Amino acid sequence: MYAANGVGLAAPQVGLLERAIVVDTDSENRGLAPLCLLNPELVEAEGDITWEEGCLSVVDYTAEVQRSARVLVSGWSVDQKEVRIEATGLKAVCLQHEIDHLDGKLFLDHLSPLKRSLYRKRLKKIKRSGELPDDGVPRI
Numbered sequence: 001m002y003a004a005n006g007v008g009l010a011a012p013q014v015g016l017l018e019r020a021i022v023v024d025t026d027s028e029n030r031g032l033a034p035l036c037l038l039n040p041e042l043v044e045a046e047g048d049i050t051w052e053e054g055c056l057s058v059v060d061y062t063a064e065v066q067r068s069a070r071v072l073v074s075g076w077s078v079d080q081k082e083v084r085i086e087a088t089g090l091k092a093v094c095l096q097h098e099i100d101h102l103d104g105k106l107f108l109d110h111l112s113p114l115k116r117s118l119y120r121k122r123l124k125k126i127k128r129s130g131e132l133p134d135d136g137v138p139r140i
């Protein structure tokens, strides 16, 4: 995740069929205290926020996605303590994005059919060229 400039990762993205996520949105202290959650569940969600999202599982494509602005997520820590995390901003977006991964969804599933088709076209172009451009947007 850190090597790819990511701020979140879900176990299925690395081939593990577990309900586990890691989130680290603290840009000033990256790597010092990543939030690791097992069996995370969205307990409360309110408000709307639009965020430019990218994903480590989506090649060279970002898009604005509307999500809940404030969330309350419950889950378990790696040392088996029940935790509840309240989050806003990037952290709220990231938690929703990673929980989506656990349910087999990508941020692309929140986009219109037209935007998804634009991504498919872009992916075909990238496959033909064999190059991966870097747009600098952090992936989650």
Ligand SMILES: [Zn+2]
Pocket: 054, 055, 056, 057, 097, 101, 140
């Ligand atoms: Zn992702």
